[in-house]
Amino acid sequence: xxxxxxxVDHADGAVKKVTLELLTxxxxxxxxxxxxxxxxxxxxxxxxxxxxxxxxxxxxDAELAEYVVAPKVAVLASLVxxxxxxxxxxxxxxxxxxxxxxxxxxxxxxxxTDAVDVRxxxxxxxxxxxxxxxxxxxxxxxxxxxxxRPNSAAPEAAPAxxxxxxxxxxxxxxDKAARITDRVEVEKGERPDLAEASIVVSGGRGxxxxxxxxxxxxxxxxxxxxxxxxxxxxxxxxxxHQYQVGQTGKTVSPQxxxxxxxxxxxxxxxxxxxxxxxxxxxxxxxxxxxxxADFGVxxxxxxxxxxxxxxxxxxxA
Amino acid sequence: xxIVVCVKQVPDTYSxxxxxxxxxxxxxxxxxxxxxxxxxxxxxxxxxxAEATGGTVTVLTMGPEKATESIRKALSMGADKAVxxxxxxxxxxxxxxTSAALAAALDKVGFDLxxxxxxxxxxxxxxxxxxxxERLGLPQLTYASKVExxxxxxxxxxxxxxxxxxxxxxxxxxxxxxxxINEPRYPSFKGIMxxxxxxxxxxxxxxLGLAEADLGLAGAATEVVEFxxxxxxxxxxxxxxxxxxxxxxxxxxxxxxxx
Numbered sequence: 001x002x003x004x005x006x007x008v009d010h011a012d013g014a015v016k017k018v019t020l021e022l023l024t025x026x027x028x029x030x031x032x033x034x035x036x037x038x039x040x041x042x043x044x045x046x047x048x049x050x051x052x053x054x055x056x057x058x059x060x061d062a063e064l065a066e067y068v069v070a071p072k073v074a075v076l077a078s079l080v081x082x083x084x085x086x087x088x089x090x091x092x093x094x095x096x097x098x099x100x101x102x103x104x105x106x107x108x109x110x111x112x113t114d115a116v117d118v119r120x121x122x123x124x125x126x127x128x129x130x131x132x133x134x135x136x137x138x139x140x141x142x143x144x145x146x147x148x149r150p151n152s153a154a155p156e157a158a159p160a161x162x163x164x165x166x167x168x169x170x171x172x173x174x175d176k177a178a179r180i181t182d183r184v185e186v187e188k189g190e191r192p193d194l195a196e197a198s199i200v201v202s203g204g205r206g207x208x209x210x211x212x213x214x215x216x217x218x219x220x221x222x223x224x225x226x227x228x229x230x231x232x233x234x235x236x237x238x239x240x241h242q243y244q245v246g247q248t249g250k251t252v253s254p255q256x257x258x259x260x261x262x263x264x265x266x267x268x269x270x271x272x273x274x275x276x277x278x279x280x281x282x283x284x285x286x287x288x289x290x291x292x293a294d295f296g297v298x299x300x301x302x303x304x305x306x307x308x309x310x311x312x313x314x315x316x317a
Numbered sequence: 318x319x320i321v322v323c324v325k326q327v328p329d330t331y332s333x334x335x336x337x338x339x340x341x342x343x344x345x346x347x348x349x350x351x352x353x354x355x356x357x358x359x360x361x362x363x364x365x366x367a368e369a370t371g372g373t374v375t376v377l378t379m380g381p382e383k384a385t386e387s388i389r390k391a392l393s394m395g396a397d398k399a400v401x402x403x404x405x406x407x408x409x410x411x412x413x414x415t416s417a418a419l420a421a422a423l424d425k426v427g428f429d430l431x432x433x434x435x436x437x438x439x440x441x442x443x444x445x446x447x448x449x450x451e452r453l454g455l456p457q458l459t460y461a462s463k464v465e466x467x468x469x470x471x472x473x474x475x476x477x478x479x480x481x482x483x484x485x486x487x488x489x490x491x492x493x494x495x496x497x498i499n500e501p502r503y504p505s506f507k508g509i510m511x512x513x514x515x516x517x518x519x520x521x522x523x524x525l526g527l528a529e530a531d532l533g534l535a536g537a538a539t540e541v542v543e544f545x546x547x548x549x550x551x552x553x554x555x556x557x558x559x560x561x562x563x564x565x566x567x568x569x570x571x572x573x574x575x576x
Contacts, residue, residue, distance in 0.1 A: 109538060112539055130330070131547055133336065135336070180482045183479070186479065248495075258566075280555075304566070311566075
């Protein structure tokens with residue numbers, strides 16, 4: 001059985017859920033081999049073993065974290081050349097997609113992004129044109145390189161050895177051309193990552209102001225959810241741009257997407273249409289988002305959302 | 318500073334977008350073509366940088382004849398001239414092939430800085446800027462929400478989940494921008510008139526030295542096996558709030574075992 005390389009998405013060894021989803025998918029396609037680049041492997045080892053990594057390639061050179069994207073491309077390219085894997089899976093994050101794209105160019109392969117499923121033979125399912133069309137694609141020359149959207153598979157534990165193998169690469173001058181000199185973190189509290197969250201609560205024009213987003217945040221915190229925003233809300237400066245859901249923003253696919261005060265233009269639907277359950281609150285009964293809602297309430301979000309927040313707290317208590 | 322801004326003509330998000338049942342590529346005839354939205358931010362940033370440094374802005378696009386509409390839009394915003402990679406044998410190119418053609422065109426045109434939008438609204442892959450950096454062996458300064466050039470030094474803020482990274486490099490470089498970066502200008506009447514007289518050079522695959530076997534659908538490393546319209550979501554229940562809307566949602570979530 002050929003190895004399937006899975007690039008581990010982590011922050012100092014804290015492994016993101018999407019990695020466990022990728023390991024689960026990789027088991028269908030071959031033998032999962034995790035690729036851990038960066039510091040903190042000791043924190044990651046046991047969860048990678050629990051979710052089925054037969055092998056883990058560890059590239060821990062501190063230099064690898066100093067440059068944009070290219071060092072991870074160098075690590076994966078060297079593994080692709082030496083190990084001839086059956087394929088490479090990466091998360092469909094901004095970094096994951098760029099690593100995949102550069103890797104495809106470097107090793108002379110094809111790349112597919114934003115898969116929502118990967119089946120036998122690396123046939124990839126994608127949801128395109130704002131969720132309107134389902135496409136089955138495949139890579140037909142070179143090793144298949146595929147990025148998968150978070151929440152595309154339920155992580156399943158399947159204990160394996162996680163046999164560790166150190167990898168070191170020599171970075172070229174081009175790999176070191178874009179140097180990261182500072183990391184600036186914005187306050188996001190304890191909320192989960194928007195892209196990975198199982199529940200997302202989003203606010204739009206109907207929220208009315210930046211201060212009023214407290215109503216959205218309160219519900220999100222009661223549900224353990226991430227907060228999202230429509231473009232109208234981020235353009236108005238009510239909520240930071242990196243939380244924008246939709247075309248030109250984030251694409252999310254949570255178990256529950258709850259939209260408050262968002263009318264649901266195609267640009268917004270493109271970023272959330274594949275959510276499992278959609279709940280909509282809007283005072284305009286004609287809002288297009290009601291057309292794809294599993295449950296909707298026509299009403300004032302400033303009444304409905306706080307009441308829901310209290311109800312969630314009561315029922316969770 | 319010699320800036321090249323890459324633009325793409327895409328089907329309007331508001332029109333019905335579909336794939337051609339014959340060769341399974343984008344059906345460009347069925348939808349209105351518009352310039353990719355984020356590319357307008359790339360043009361704006363290029364114009365600002367050129368204005369600040371006394372440089373020129375060249376528009377580069379690859380696409381069918383119809384894509385000249387998007388070139389004209391960029392020229393009417395203020396870009397100086399344009400290069401159109403136009404060749405029927407490129408039809409059906411995937412991202413790997415597109416980046417090869419654009420890299421070849423960039424080599425031929427020459428530049429200090431390449432600027433792109435970080436995503437197209439049709440394919441939404443967000444890989445071409447990174448692929449260009451890879452092919453050209455240049456710094457990748459992508460997802461920029463701020464760009465500063467000082468002589469040959471360039472610094473950007475690279476937007477990330479947690480905030481941003483500050484990234485430094487030396488020109489030449491490849492930059493992609495997010496919409497937070499600026500507010501694109503509207504073409505003025507004078508700009509629209511002037512655009513009609515600006516130079517547009519056409520490059521074919523022969524001019525770019527691209528190998529025939531690598532071109533178009535036949536040379537693509539990826540293929541669409543099949544496609545189907547997504548099944549419509551089942552129409553859900555919509556109720557009017559009578560003072561208990563929040564409770565009703567909680568009941569619904571409980572019935573779905575979400576709560």
